[in-house]
Amino acid sequence: MINIQVECPKILARSLVSYGYTTENLKLLGNGSEGAVYSTNTHIFKIFFDCRKTISEEKLAFISKNFRANEKISGVRQLSDIITDHDVLIFITPYESYTPYRGGDVENVLAILVDAKHNDYIYTNFHPKNLMYDTSHKLRIIDVGRSLESYNENGYGNMIRRAFLSTYFFQRSDLVDLMSSLHRPGEVRELIGIDKFLEKLSSKLQSKIEEN
Known part of the structure; x- marks a missing residue:
C-alpha cells in the first residue's frame, strides 16, 4: 500500500513523466479514502493508494467505457486518460476551475x-x-x-x-x-x-x- 506522504508524489511524478505529462507546478489538492488528488496548470490527477483492492478489473473497465471522454454522460466529470502501470492507477482530467x-x-x-x-x-x-x-x-x-x-x-x-x-x-x-x-x-x-x-x-x- 502506498505511503501517502512519502511515496505518492514520487510515484505520480515518475508515472506522469513516463506518459508524457508535465509535473511542473504539481501540487496536492487533498487526500480521500481511495487516493490522493494532485493538479498542475493543465490537469488534475487522482492516484489510488491500493488500486488492486480499491478498483477491480471489472470496475475499471466499466469506468473506462462510460466515464472516459464519453460525451453522452453529462452528470459526471469525464476522464481524459487513465494510466495503469503495474500497481499504479491514475485517473486524469483536464484542469478546470470548479x-x-x-x-x-x-x-x-x-x-x-x-x-x-x-x-x-x-x-x-x-x-x-x-x-x-x-x-x-x-x-x-x-x-x-x-x-x-x-x-x-x-x-x-x-x-x-x-x-x-x-x-x-x-x-x-x-x-x-x-x-x-x-x-x-x-x-x-x-x-x-x-x-x-x-x-x-x-x-x-x-x-x-x-x-x-
Whole structure:
C-alpha cells in the first residue's frame, strides 16, 4: 500500500513523466479514502493508494467505457486518460476551475439523476462535497472511483434519497450520519417531503424519454 506522504508524489511524478505529462507546478489538492488528488496548470490527477483492492478489473473497465471522454454522460466529470502501470492507477482530467456545491439547486441535482437513469449508472456516494459546478455552471459529480456502479433499482433509489438530503439538508453538520441512517431500519424523518422531489424527477425522466 502506498505511503501517502512519502511515496505518492514520487510515484505520480515518475508515472506522469513516463506518459508524457508535465509535473511542473504539481501540487496536492487533498487526500480521500481511495487516493490522493494532485493538479498542475493543465490537469488534475487522482492516484489510488491500493488500486488492486480499491478498483477491480471489472470496475475499471466499466469506468473506462462510460466515464472516459464519453460525451453522452453529462452528470459526471469525464476522464481524459487513465494510466495503469503495474500497481499504479491514475485517473486524469483536464484542469478546470470548479465552484463548490452549497446545496439547494434542485434543477441541477435532478439533471444528474436523469442522466444517471438514462445512461445506466448510479453513484453511491452522492454528497455535496463530491459535487461541483464547472465554468458553465453545470453541476457534476467530480469523484470518479468505486462509487460509480452499473444501474440497479435499489442503488438508484438510494442515490435519489442521498440527492434529496444533499439538496435540502446540505448545511447539516451530521449529514454523513444522516445518510448512513438510510441503511438502517426505521423512518428517516428528514425524508418527509421527498414526494414533491420525486414528482419533479418523474416529470423530467418522462421528458427525457419523449426526447428520444
